[in-house]
Amino acid sequence: MTALAAMQLTLLVPLIGGLLIALCGRWPNLREAVTLVTAAVLFYLVIQVFTAVELGGSEAAALYVELLEILPGLTIALHSEPLSILFALVASGLWIVTSVYSIGYMRANREKRQTQFYVCFAVAIFGAMGVAFAANLLTLFLFYEVLTLSTYPLVAHKGDDKARAGARTYLGILLATSIGLFLPAMLWTYFVAGTLDFRVGGILEGKIGEVGATLLLLMFMFGVGKAAVMPIHRWLPAAMVAPTPVSALLHAVAVVKAGVFTIAKVVIYIFGTDFLLDVPHEVIAVYIAGFTIVAASILALRQTNIKRMLAYSTISQLSYIVLAVLVLTPLAGMGAIIHIVAHAVAKITLFFAAGAIYTASKKTEINQLDGIGFRMPVTMGAFAIAALSMIGVPPTGGFVSKWYMIAGAFQNNSYFVLAVLTLSTALNAAYFLPVIFRAYFRRESVAPPKPHGEAPAPMVAAICVTAALTLLVFFLNGPLVNFEQAVLGGP
Amino acid sequence: MIMDNLIALLVIIPLLAAPLCLLLPARWSWLLTTAVSWLVFGLTILMLYQVDSQGILSYHLGGWEPPWGIEYRVDALNALVALIVAGIGAVVIPYARLSVRAEVAADNSAGFYAAYLLALTGLLGITLTGDVFNLFVFLEISSLSSYILISQHRERRALVAAYQYLVMGTIGATFLLIGIGLLYGMTGTLNMADLAERLQEVEQTRTVYTGFAFIVVGASIKLALFPLHWWMPNAYTYAPSVVSAFLAATATKVAVYVLLRFLFTVFGVEFSFRSEFFQSALIFLSVAAVLVGSALAIVQINVKRLLAYSSVAQIGYMILGLALLNLLGLTAATLHLFNHALMKGALFLALGCIALRMGATEISQLRGMGKRMPITMAAFVIGGLSLIGVPGTAGFISKWYLALAAFERGWWPLILVIVVGSLLAVVYIWRVVEVAYFQESEDQSRCEAPLSMLIPTAVLALANIYFGLDTRLPLYLADSAAQLLLGSAP
Numbered sequence: 001m002t003a004l005a006a007m008q009l010t011l012l013v014p015l016i017g018g019l020l021i022a023l024c025g026r027w028p029n030l031r032e033a034v035t036l037v038t039a040a041v042l043f044y045l046v047i048q049v050f051t052a053v054e055l056g057g058s059e060a061a062a063l064y065v066e067l068l069e070i071l072p073g074l075t076i077a078l079h080s081e082p083l084s085i086l087f088a089l090v091a092s093g094l095w096i097v098t099s100v101y102s103i104g105y106m107r108a109n110r111e112k113r114q115t116q117f118y119v120c121f122a123v124a125i126f127g128a129m130g131v132a133f134a135a136n137l138l139t140l141f142l143f144y145e146v147l148t149l150s151t152y153p154l155v156a157h158k159g160d161d162k163a164r165a166g167a168r169t170y171l172g173i174l175l176a177t178s179i180g181l182f183l184p185a186m187l188w189t190y191f192v193a194g195t196l197d198f199r200v201g202g203i204l205e206g207k208i209g210e211v212g213a214t215l216l217l218l219m220f221m222f223g224v225g226k227a228a229v230m231p232i233h234r235w236l237p238a239a240m241v242a243p244t245p246v247s248a249l250l251h252a253v254a255v256v257k258a259g260v261f262t263i264a265k266v267v268i269y270i271f272g273t274d275f276l277l278d279v280p281h282e283v284i285a286v287y288i289a290g291f292t293i294v295a296a297s298i299l300a301l302r303q304t305n306i307k308r309m310l311a312y313s314t315i316s317q318l319s320y321i322v323l324a325v326l327v328l329t330p331l332a333g334m335g336a337i338i339h340i341v342a343h344a345v346a347k348i349t350l351f352f353a354a355g356a357i358y359t360a361s362k363k364t365e366i367n368q369l370d371g372i373g374f375r376m377p378v379t380m381g382a383f384a385i386a387a388l389s390m391i392g393v394p395p396t397g398g399f400v401s402k403w404y405m406i407a408g409a410f411q412n413n414s415y416f417v418l419a420v421l422t423l424s425t426a427l428n429a430a431y432f433l434p435v436i437f438r439a440y441f442r443r444e445s446v447a448p449p450k451p452h453g454e455a456p457a458p459m460v461a462a463i464c465v466t467a468a469l470t471l472l473v474f475f476l477n478g479p480l481v482n483f484e485q486a487v488l489g490g491p
Numbered sequence: 492m493i494m495d496n497l498i499a500l501l502v503i504i505p506l507l508a509a510p511l512c513l514l515l516p517a518r519w520s521w522l523l524t525t526a527v528s529w530l531v532f533g534l535t536i537l538m539l540y541q542v543d544s545q546g547i548l549s550y551h552l553g554g555w556e557p558p559w560g561i562e563y564r565v566d567a568l569n570a571l572v573a574l575i576v577a578g579i580g581a582v583v584i585p586y587a588r589l590s591v592r593a594e595v596a597a598d599n600s601a602g603f604y605a606a607y608l609l610a611l612t613g614l615l616g617i618t619l620t621g622d623v624f625n626l627f628v629f630l631e632i633s634s635l636s637s638y639i640l641i642s643q644h645r646e647r648r649a650l651v652a653a654y655q656y657l658v659m660g661t662i663g664a665t666f667l668l669i670g671i672g673l674l675y676g677m678t679g680t681l682n683m684a685d686l687a688e689r690l691q692e693v694e695q696t697r698t699v700y701t702g703f704a705f706i707v708v709g710a711s712i713k714l715a716l717f718p719l720h721w722w723m724p725n726a727y728t729y730a731p732s733v734v735s736a737f738l739a740a741t742a743t744k745v746a747v748y749v750l751l752r753f754l755f756t757v758f759g760v761e762f763s764f765r766s767e768f769f770q771s772a773l774i775f776l777s778v779a780a781v782l783v784g785s786a787l788a789i790v791q792i793n794v795k796r797l798l799a800y801s802s803v804a805q806i807g808y809m810i811l812g813l814a815l816l817n818l819l820g821l822t823a824a825t826l827h828l829f830n831h832a833l834m835k836g837a838l839f840l841a842l843g844c845i846a847l848r849m850g851a852t853e854i855s856q857l858r859g860m861g862k863r864m865p866i867t868m869a870a871f872v873i874g875g876l877s878l879i880g881v882p883g884t885a886g887f888i889s890k891w892y893l894a895l896a897a898f899e900r901g902w903w904p905l906i907l908v909i910v911v912g913s914l915l916a917v918v919y920i921w922r923v924v925e926v927a928y929f930q931e932s933e934d935q936s937r938c939e940a941p942l943s944m945l946i947p948t949a950v951l952a953l954a955n956i957y958f959g960l961d962t963r964l965p966l967y968l969a970d971s972a973a974q975l976l977l978g979s980a981p
Binding site: 068070071074076138141142145161164165167168172175176179180183184187191 | 879881882906910914921925931960961
């Protein structure tokens with residue numbers, strides 16, 4: 001199979017999978033088998049594309065296919081470059097783990113409408129793959145909306161008033177920002193550049209003034225609501241009403257990473273880092289991202305619900321990536337790219353742990369966690385590893401990305417960025433360490449009505465895998481760094 | 492034989508079928524209407540192929556040579572409009588059977604279908620004819636039959652709405668007739684092509700200017716250009732659902748076609764837009780239509796009325812494209828004729844399904860409909876997205892062209908108007924979505940519409956997506972039409 005065919009199949013496979021899942025709804029075991037097989041096949045296909053790009057040469061250069069020409073100059077096309085493969089690898093790889101986890105979670109909690117859940121999940125992955133391999137802004141936009149629409153039923157899954165209110169905020173903010181800002185920004189880009197293709201070095205250089213470029217950058221930054229830059233962040237805590245596997249894969253990985261991935265693509269392939277360096281007011285965007293990091297961390301401090309705390313932590317961590325991309329130095333860019341992976345594996349672990357705690361003990365609040373480390377040692381151990389990664393302590397992935405970011409900020413002498421990184425590290429520690437402290441160093445005040453141990457085995461297995469990946473990013477980041485070097489074109 | 496008389500058949504078949512509807516037993520009338528609508532649609536497609544292969548078609552009624560006899564003249568523009576009319580007619584009619592049974596008094600149904608066929612005749616006639624007086628006659632046929640159609644709803648408010656429409660429609664038609672009369676007085680001819688030639692000799696006279704003014708105002712009333720739109724919301728709100736869908740998708744489009752034809756073919760660009768004032772006035776009115784229409788749509792409590800105000804805004808986009816006077820703008824305007832027919836057709840049909848089940852179309856009636864009628868509401872959402880202009884739907888294509896046209900002129904504020912108009916559309920579509928998907932109803936049972944109504948609704952909704960991705964057909968026709976219109980300037 002050629003890499004080109006594999007790339008196109010990455011879109012087809014989740015769709016076919018979704019269809020089969022819908023057809024197998026009556027036989028839960030078969031349905032779950034279909035989910036797992038689809039996820040595995042998808043991951044295999046992404047690996048195929050990855051090897052082709054890694055080897056380089058003619059096949060890598062030809063990884064471009066035009067699916068449809070809507071209008072002259074406006075096409076739906078796919079391509080692969082290191083950044084897209086990274087996102088596709090993260091999303092499809094973690095889909096396998098999440099599927100294993102969901103099977104445990106959905107069955108243990110006896111959730112309703114499980115078939116609909118798995119179908120929407122597959123369609124959301126289809127959207128994520130489309131975002132990853134989009135060769136131009138229009139294609140990216142279309143799949144971005146697919147991702148929004150397909151995740152809405154997942155957010156509203158519970159069907160009660162709270163779920164509906166959350167889903168309303170979710171859909172409302174994401175649709176309004178994308179249609180109100182992202183779409184006009186795209187239109188503007190097309191008018192000045194005459195194309196929407198992602199090209200190395202950008203397409204806007206010399207075609208737009210300084211003020212125009214700043215304005216356009218801000219339109220993209222706020223228009224891509226999935227990146228959750230303040231004040232477009234409220235949808236993310238609202239989305240926490242979803243079942244935990246959804247929060248884990250979609251609202252810690254696929255959806256939010258699609259947001260920062262889009263911003264990275266726009267900065268690198270639409271504006272071009274060299275061009276943005278000449279735009280003095282670009283700093284405004286840096287300040288906004290910096291503000292988001294600190295403000296979201298402070299908000300996270302005040303949360304009492306585990307999932308909401310994790311959501312605010314996600315908002316803060318997403319802006320790390322946005323900030324690092326906007327520092328515009330190669331090292332900071334590398335930091336952003338590694339952080340996409342490091343944050344993905346760590347945050348999914350944290351959500352998995354939160355879901356496992358809920359499944360085993362029905363606990364959702366932080367102050368209920370006293371002594372839980374003794375009842376669920378594996379889960380809380382994984383939670384601790386992931387929390388350390390969030391803070392940026394070695395030997396976890398979060399340390400590597402933060403290291404690159406700090407080095408990148410020094411390249412540019414951006415003391416603002418350094419200050420933000422330092423402050424937020426302290427804040428991260430301030431809201432994660434108390435949780436670990438409660439779990440291990442406090443005694444249970446009241447014994448639970450029903451004594452419990454760990455969550456069901458599939459969930460624990462999934463947690464172990466993602467926690468191991470968090471450590472792996474620290475120890476084995478060399479191939480990743482080498483592979484992504486090409487995106488930034490420099491050391 | 493059929494191929495030779497194709498164009499005449501398009502008008503004659505529905506015309507002859509209309510009285511048959513009244514003569515045959517009542518239960519046959521729907522079947523006959525369906526057969527005729529589909530036949531007409533098939534013939535329109537044949538005609539489209541002929542236009543494509545042979546260029547402009549000319550048919551001399553009764554064998555009389557133009558300019559003495561009546562000529563039917565079909566180019567890319569008519570072909571596109573005829574396709575819209577016949578296509579929407581063919582999709583709507585299978586839907587009509589149950590919807591009409593629910594909304595129209597049973598003893599009137601034969602009369603209803605006869606009036607429907609006459610409306611179809613009139614709209615196709617206006618589209619195909621190359622003779623201005625013949626155009627007026629067909630305009631009257633279509634108008635009179637649409638007054639009847641609107642008044643057929645069981646609710647008595649429909650009578651008032653039909654009466655309002657009748658008053659405004661008659662004023663509009665009279666204005667057109669006066670204008671046509673003045674032109675005839677100056678030139679002694681009624682054939683469009685002939686008029687275009689002869690008008691050049693006398694174009695500086697006050698009579699021609701007066702005729703021009705009468706015709707523009709008359710057509711503007713019929714197409715509901717802001718601020719001459721106030722008949723439309725009532726007419727669309729109180730008409731039977733099928734009629735709202737059919738008229739919203741076709742009648743205003745045909746009226747826009749009439750304006751295009753007169754401005755560009757009969758008078759010619761040079762003459763029509765000699766004074767910059769006319770162009771600025773059109774742009775001003777269309778911008779006002781977009782903004783005011785959308786803003787008014789937001790505050791409506793009846794969804795049909797909401798859609799009617801949104802039509803006012805959408806017509807604004809068409810006229811804006813026309814007034815930009817460049818190739819892209821005219822392409823956008825003609826494309827939007829086609830795309831708007833698809834989206835408004837889908838939206839009104841979806842509403843008709845809701846009206847069938849709930850008996851009303853107030854926003855509050857839609858509570859919980861996302862669960863109770865999932866397919867209908869999905870069709871509504873797709874139509875709504877198309878109305879907003881989201882990429883991947885037909886609405887995006889026409890707005891994209893419109894924005895390109897404004898950009899080519901360098902008129903940035905107009906692009907802003909388009910964006911603001913789309914955002915306002917987001918707001919009014921969201922209001923419906925909010926109620927349908929995020930508010931619970933007491934009754935949670937599923938009550939999806941019957942298949943015969945669901946399929947036409949779904950077909951139009953999917954057409955919005957199809958023509959948002961595969962744009963070849965409408966784009967080809969719209970582009971050739973725009974070239975023809977601009978090329979027809981001396």
